[in-house]
Amino acid sequence: MDTTADPDRGAQPPGALAGMRVLDLTQVMAGPFCTMVLADLGADVVKVENPEAGDQTRRSWGRTGRGDDSRAFMALNRNKRSVALDLKSEEGLLEFHRLVTTADVVVENWRPGVAARLGVDYETLAELNPALVYASISGFGQSGPYADRPGYDLIAQAMTGVMSITGEPDGRPVKSGIPVADLGSGLFCAVGILAAWISSRRTGRGQRVETSLFESALALAVWESTELWETGRVPAKLGSANRMSAPYQALATRDGYVTVGANNDRLWRRLCAAVDLPHLPDDPRFTTNTARMENRAQLVQVLEERFAQRDTAEWVELLLAAGVPAGPIQDYRQVLQDDPHVKARGMVQHVQHPVEGEVPVLASPLRLSATPTTIRRPPPLLGQHTDEVLERAVVEP
Structure with a gap:
């Protein structure tokens, strides 16, 4: 090109x-x-x-x-x-x-x-x-x-x-x-x-x-205004997490971080199966999106214990194969110089x-x-x- x-x-x-x-x-x-x-x-x-x-x-x-x-x-x-x-x-x-x-x-x-x-x-x-x-x-x-x-x-x-x-x-x-x-x-x-x-x-x-x-x-501020008006709570900092769903954030792996977008129950179950945690969907703390958001800290702890067992690239490949949205965190050198999709899209x-x-x-x-x-x-x-x-x-x- x-x-x-x-x-x-x-x-x-x-x-x-x-x-x-x-x-x-x-x-x-x-x-x-x-x-x-x-x-x-x-x-x-x-x-x-x-x-x-x-x-x-x-x-x-x-x-x-x-x-x-x-x-x-x-x-x-x-x-x-x-x-x-x-x-x-x-x-x-x-x-x-x-x-x-x-x-x-x-x-x-x-x-x-x-x-x-x-x-x-x-x-x-x-x-x-x-x-x-x-x-x-x-x-x-x-x-x-x-x-x-x-x-x-x-x-x-x-x-x-x-x-x-x-x-x-x-x-x-x-x-x-x-x-x-x-x-x-x-x-x-x-x-x-x-x-x-x-x-x-x-x-x-x-x-x-x-x-x-x-x-x-x-x-x-689409989500932030919604949270304030619906709940009366002042929106707080969440790091990489999402205000409306969980898990939808960066999770630590053995060599870095992977971003995971399991923002509905179907993807949540796929995620649990892909990372070999089949019992999690039935855990009362995580059965619904509301429950997962309320117990986000515990959810992240459980997931990161498993994600620490493999490198980011391995998890991305495994999760995508299972139909779970996932991707690595890249710096701008990786994006602008090395990423094949950036090159293909010009x-x-x-x-x-x-x-x-x-x-x-x-x-x-x-x-x-x-x-x-x-x-x-x-x-x-x-x-x-x-x-x-x-x-x-x-x-x-």
């Missing part, structure tokens, strides 16, 4: 969002992740950056390679073109307003009030383009008592309860290893943009789309960067049969496409 993306290597099928034109005013993570999702689907995303330094992640986040741009920037900005405009200058603002008249979407992730001060808020731009979809991602939303607070993934995870239920029961609060508030808000915003764009194409009227790190992280691709050469990137997980996602362009250099975009207004990706 050829997984090296090159914008000049030949014709590629148009993406599902071919024809959508996005002006991307965002930086760091949540906004760029949102616009990268749209770009992977075929939208023409023009990243509008301050000519002084551009997106914060270009210089100040993580390591750089041969050039000045960080790997963090490259991870979030493929398939985009970069235009350098000083929106605080009269000339830069006029150029941006001109671009707005030909755009379908504008995305920004400033703190509330910044866009209005710059003259690029929804009310101003909607007068130039009534069909415009204008999307905003902020820390806490455009209204409410927290609206003016700075927004960071860590703070959102802390204030929405995510950190209160992450980690081992007797451990200190920890954040999710993945920045769920940042990435979640980016995904929610992308969905909102698509819905508003479809509506705009039907009615000719645009609208504002808004989400926040705080609300996005809170919206993911989840690691490469893009030719004008300075860095061949750069690995994670592929889109979206699979569309007729209009597939593509990696057409490497992450742009700062201002790389300014002349191209401003002289020709908009060029298809």
Whole structure:
């Protein structure tokens, strides 16, 4: 499989969002992740950056390679073109307003009030383009008592309860290893943009789309909100265990851990048979899912005594053969470099960067049969496409 993306290597099928034109005013993570999702689907995303330094992640986040741009920037900005405009200058603002008249979407992730001060808020731009979809991602939303607070993934995870239920029961609060508030808000915003764009194409009227790190992280608390409202109990940390079923967690083996998903009675009985503990389903402590959750500590102790007798790979093979969902805990080197399924699904691709050469990137997980996602362009250099975009207004990706 050829997984090296090159914008000049030949014709590629148009993406599902071919024809959508996005002006991307965002930086760091949540906004760029949102616009990268749209770009992977075929939208023409023009990243509008301050000519002084551009997106914060270009210089100040993580390591750089041969050039000045960080790997963090490259991870979030493929398939985009970069235009350098000083929106605080009269000339830069006029150029941006001109671009707005030909755009379908504008995305920004400033703190509330910044866009209005710059003259690029929804009310101003909607007068130039009534069909415009204008999307905003902020820390806490455009209204409410927290609206003016700075927004960071860590703070959102802390204030929405995510950190209160992450980690081992007797451990200190920890954040999710993945920045769920940042990435979640980016995904929610992308969905909102698509819905508003479809509506705009039907009615000719645009609208504002808004989400926040705080609300996005809170919206993911499906099981936790259910537990609180149904039982009155405050959800607690469970380590790798599940809030709604048992056993559904990591169990220690002779050489590491195996994850087991026996989350219903049928799978529970299969698990017991596979590990040669046929008496467990009739043990009063474990006869029902409710009983297993109430006696989770005892259940784990019994299972781990048996799992300690074999290595993880042996247990995975045995459990899968018995129809019990199971898998090893892998680190990212194992996943990205060695995992055969990752290779077969093409989840690691490469893009030719004008300075860095061949750069690995994670592929889109979206699979569309007729209009597939593509990696057409490497992450742009700062201002790389300014002349191209401003002289020709908009060029298809």
